Every structure is written in C-alpha cells, then in structure tokens.
Amino acid sequence: MTFQELNIIPPIQKAIAEMGYTRPSPIQEKAIPVVLANSDLIGCAQTGTGKTAAFAIPSLQRIAAQKPKTVGAPRVLVLTPTRELAIQIDENFALYGKYLPLKHTLVFGGVSANMQISSLKKGTDVIIATPGRLLDLARQKQINLSGIEILVLDEADTMLDMGFINDIKKILTFLPEKRQTLFFSATMPPPIRKFATSILRETVEINVNPVSSTAALIEQSVYHVEKPLKPKFLVHLLRKESIKQTLVFTRTKHGADRLTKMLKKQGFEALAIHGNKSQGARQKALSEFKKGQIQILVATDIAARGIDIDELPHVINYELPEVSETYVHRIGRTGRAGKTGIAVSLCSSEERKNLDGIQKLTGNKILVEKLSKIGFSA
Known part of the structure; x- marks a missing residue:
C-alpha cells in the first residue's frame, strides 16, 4: 500500500514525498484510516514504528478539511511525557503540515512560560505539550482547550510511569466531552488499559510490533x-x-x-x-x-x-x-x-x-x- 491509497490530501502528500515517504509503516497503514473516520483509537506499537506520523498526518488532514468553531483556538492536543519527545513531535507536525495554513505550538516546563503564552495568544491549531505545564496554563486561564477536537495521548505507558496520569485526568476536565481520542502506547499494562477504556468510546484497537519484539535488523x-x-x-x-x-x-x-x-x-x-x-x-x-x-x-x-x-x-x-x-x-x-x-x-x-x-x-x-x-x- 502507498500513502496515495490512504487518501491523503495533496498538500500532505507533497510534504511527505519530499521527506522520502512512499509506503506507510504497519501502524500508519492501520491507524490513518481509523483516525480519518473519526473513531477513537488504541494503538499499541513499539518505539521506532512510525507512531507520530500515524496520528499527526490524519489529524492535520481532519482539521484542514473543516473550519474551526472558534478562530485561533487550538483543535488538536498532543500530550507526551518529555520535552525532548514534544520537540520531536512538533518538528514532525511542521514537516507534515508544511503546505497547510495551520499553526502549532509547543508547551513544556523547564523554560519560561512567557513565550509560550505569547504564542498561544496569537492563535494556534495544534498544541504539543507535556502535562504539567499545560495544566498550569489551563488553570491560569492562559489557554482555552474548549475547542479541542482531537486529543492524542502519546507514550501513555511512560506518562503512567512518570506519575502524569492525575495531571492528565485534570486536563480532561478542560476539554469537551465530545472529541476524538487517540491513545498510543508501547505497552498496555492493566492500569493503562483501565484508564484508556475510561476515556475512549467506540474504540478501534490496533496492535503492531508489540514491545516484546526487537527489530530483526x-x-x-x-x-x-x-x-x-x-x-x-x-x-x-x-x-x-x-x-x-x-x-x-x-x-x-x-x-x-x-x-x-x-x-x-x-x-x-x-x-x-x-x-x-x-x-x-x-x-x-x-x-x-x-x-x-x-x-x-x-x-x-x-x-x-x-x-x-x-x-x-x-x-x-x-x-x-x-x-x-x-x-x-x-x-x-x-x-x-x-x-x-x-x-x-x-x-x-x-x-x-x-x-x-x-x-x-x-x-x-x-x-x-x-x-x-x-x-x-x-
């Protein structure tokens, strides 16, 4: 299968072609149609299998195809456990959305919040954030999450290990109940599965390259x-x-x-x-x-x-x-x-x-x- 067969829109096709993408990885091939169909998703796949593109490409396509309910309000929220991973995901959103008129903003701790707040006030379509700083800004009313249409929880198992689950539960109170939720994790221990099922609806589950397997190469x-x-x-x-x-x-x-x-x-x-x-x-x-x-x-x-x-x-x-x-x-x-x-x-x-x-x-x-x-x- 090719990316063209996944019905990816031309601006994203052009961007990923420039990156050398021709055929989707297994997690991308299975997840992208599910996300485009507006279904909730549990995606279980190990590191290095292309999970970021599996949620970023269809998320960008979905919000590019429809007008925002509130101009300048974020519509996609990606939560991830570390600053490094947030920066990497942000870079990928920039690459995949190169030819789309969409903005994305990074929100994480360890640095001054002033520039992040300034960027948010200018309007953004996508927020990539670590839970702690995002929760702080939401409580301070520096960010409006009421228009989020797609929530992505990336590396959910790591967020559990790092003690972020309570922060995530608090963040959920700032989000609309009617939304699409995408849940990506390398492992699916019982606490993670219990949490996932509590926030998802009509869920499709995809398992690719479970964490117990190591790359043959x-x-x-x-x-x-x-x-x-x-x-x-x-x-x-x-x-x-x-x-x-x-x-x-x-x-x-x-x-x-x-x-x-x-x-x-x-x-x-x-x-x-x-x-x-x-x-x-x-x-x-x-x-x-x-x-x-x-x-x-x-x-x-x-x-x-x-x-x-x-x-x-x-x-x-x-x-x-x-x-x-x-x-x-x-x-x-x-x-x-x-x-x-x-x-x-x-x-x-x-x-x-x-x-x-x-x-x-x-x-x-x-x-x-x-x-x-x-x-x-x-």
Missing part, C-alpha cells in the same frame, strides 16, 4: 563484565571497535555524569542528557549528537525518549535496565527506518536476573561474547 550481544571493570572495558570496546557514534544508557543521572566525565578524560567527545540538565543543555547535547558533532551521548531512559536518528549505528547498555521492556525501548534507538544497528550490553553478575528477564520477554537468546574477542584483559 538489530545485532544484539552481551559481555559479562563486573561493575568495577565496566569503565575500562567500555573505553577498550569503543577504541577496539572504532565506534564512531553511540548512545550509552545508564540507570541513574549521577551515573551518566560520572561516566561522561570519565570518557572525556579518555579523549572522547561525550555529553550527558538527563532530567537534571537544563532544557538548553539537553537540546544542545541532542542537536550536537544528531549532527555527529559528538561521538557519545550518555543518557538515562526517560531523557532518551525523543531521540530519533535514522542512522544511529550503536546502542550500548552500560547497565542493564531492571524493567525488561525498557531494554526493547533502548535498543530501538538503532536499527530504525530499515537500517541495521548494533546493540551491546554489559552485564555484571548482579544483573544476571535482568538479562534473564529480557531474554524471557523477547524470546531471544542474546549472543554472549567473550571478553577476549576484543582483546580485553582485566
């Missing part, structure tokens, strides 16, 4: 390395394998900072990205990494949401996550858009149970490499 391996040896081993691995660009995952913010400092001392161009960094620092690190100006980006899991680089060659799990599904999210940062990728994990004896959980979830036996393969000795 990702080459996965694990080295058994004890915690005290991990810094030395990582440096050896980066040099021996001549890794030009990689995203390295740590469990904690302080761990990310310590590892980045060590890598810099060893001569690597490295930056850290996590929740304690200012928004400016996070965006600078992301921008430089995407442009290839730095070799290594050390990240925590939440901060890494929103990193979307089609040709990122490597992901390294410096520490294995305690939640098995997180592993799938992490390695899904490579092997995107039909490209191959390499995911390497360092596993200490304390992390063996985490490795077992990952292999049980994915149904894959991850290749165990000997340290001697890369000539490493303690």
Whole structure:
C-alpha cells in the first residue's frame, strides 16, 4: 500500500514525498484510516514504528478539511511525557503540515512560560505539550482547550510511569466531552488499559510490533563484565571497535555524569542528557549528537525518549535496565527506518536476573561474547 491509497490530501502528500515517504509503516497503514473516520483509537506499537506520523498526518488532514468553531483556538492536543519527545513531535507536525495554513505550538516546563503564552495568544491549531505545564496554563486561564477536537495521548505507558496520569485526568476536565481520542502506547499494562477504556468510546484497537519484539535488523550481544571493570572495558570496546557514534544508557543521572566525565578524560567527545540538565543543555547535547558533532551521548531512559536518528549505528547498555521492556525501548534507538544497528550490553553478575528477564520477554537468546574477542584483559 502507498500513502496515495490512504487518501491523503495533496498538500500532505507533497510534504511527505519530499521527506522520502512512499509506503506507510504497519501502524500508519492501520491507524490513518481509523483516525480519518473519526473513531477513537488504541494503538499499541513499539518505539521506532512510525507512531507520530500515524496520528499527526490524519489529524492535520481532519482539521484542514473543516473550519474551526472558534478562530485561533487550538483543535488538536498532543500530550507526551518529555520535552525532548514534544520537540520531536512538533518538528514532525511542521514537516507534515508544511503546505497547510495551520499553526502549532509547543508547551513544556523547564523554560519560561512567557513565550509560550505569547504564542498561544496569537492563535494556534495544534498544541504539543507535556502535562504539567499545560495544566498550569489551563488553570491560569492562559489557554482555552474548549475547542479541542482531537486529543492524542502519546507514550501513555511512560506518562503512567512518570506519575502524569492525575495531571492528565485534570486536563480532561478542560476539554469537551465530545472529541476524538487517540491513545498510543508501547505497552498496555492493566492500569493503562483501565484508564484508556475510561476515556475512549467506540474504540478501534490496533496492535503492531508489540514491545516484546526487537527489530530483526538489530545485532544484539552481551559481555559479562563486573561493575568495577565496566569503565575500562567500555573505553577498550569503543577504541577496539572504532565506534564512531553511540548512545550509552545508564540507570541513574549521577551515573551518566560520572561516566561522561570519565570518557572525556579518555579523549572522547561525550555529553550527558538527563532530567537534571537544563532544557538548553539537553537540546544542545541532542542537536550536537544528531549532527555527529559528538561521538557519545550518555543518557538515562526517560531523557532518551525523543531521540530519533535514522542512522544511529550503536546502542550500548552500560547497565542493564531492571524493567525488561525498557531494554526493547533502548535498543530501538538503532536499527530504525530499515537500517541495521548494533546493540551491546554489559552485564555484571548482579544483573544476571535482568538479562534473564529480557531474554524471557523477547524470546531471544542474546549472543554472549567473550571478553577476549576484543582483546580485553582485566
């Protein structure tokens, strides 16, 4: 199937053709007709499957086809858990709506609200927001959400993990009851499903590439390395394998900072990205990494949401996550858009149970490499 067969309007067809889009991904092929038909939707698909286009393209098409009830009032609201992901979604809306006379506005915390308020007062069609800042502005009556026609909850499982569900419930009180609601999540644990069914009506459910599956194009391996040896081993691995660009995952913010400092001392161009960094620092690190100006980006899991680089060659799990599904999210940062990728994990004896959980979830036996393969000795 092609995008033309999905009855996408010419202005959006032109924009996505310029981006090199020809055929929709499975989630796009299934979701776009549902959204265009004005049905509520639960879309369950893992990271890197094209979820943003699955809701952004038909949402833009729907509001472009009809006049707004109130001039200048927002008609589409996208809620997402992190600033990085909000910025990424905003960039995609700009690309898909390049030839449409529609405006979109970013709303998130960590920066002054003044510019956001000013932008909202000028009128906007689409708001992409994190829940906390949006709720603050709604309570202050700086934003009118009564004209929202389409509500999108993106990365709903992450928003639950981050404690945003109560904020979302409060935001719903500012929205009209009659609206279309699109619910996207990589996983569907019972609390998420219960919440979804409480706010949706006549729902269509689509499941594509569940989070338990890992991309076939990702080459996965694990080295058994004890915690005290991990810094030395990582440096050896980066040099021996001549890794030009990689995203390295740590469990904690302080761990990310310590590892980045060590890598810099060893001569690597490295930056850290996590929740304690200012928004400016996070965006600078992301921008430089995407442009290839730095070799290594050390990240925590939440901060890494929103990193979307089609040709990122490597992901390294410096520490294995305690939640098995997180592993799938992490390695899904490579092997995107039909490209191959390499995911390497360092596993200490304390992390063996985490490795077992990952292999049980994915149904894959991850290749165990000997340290001697890369000539490493303690």
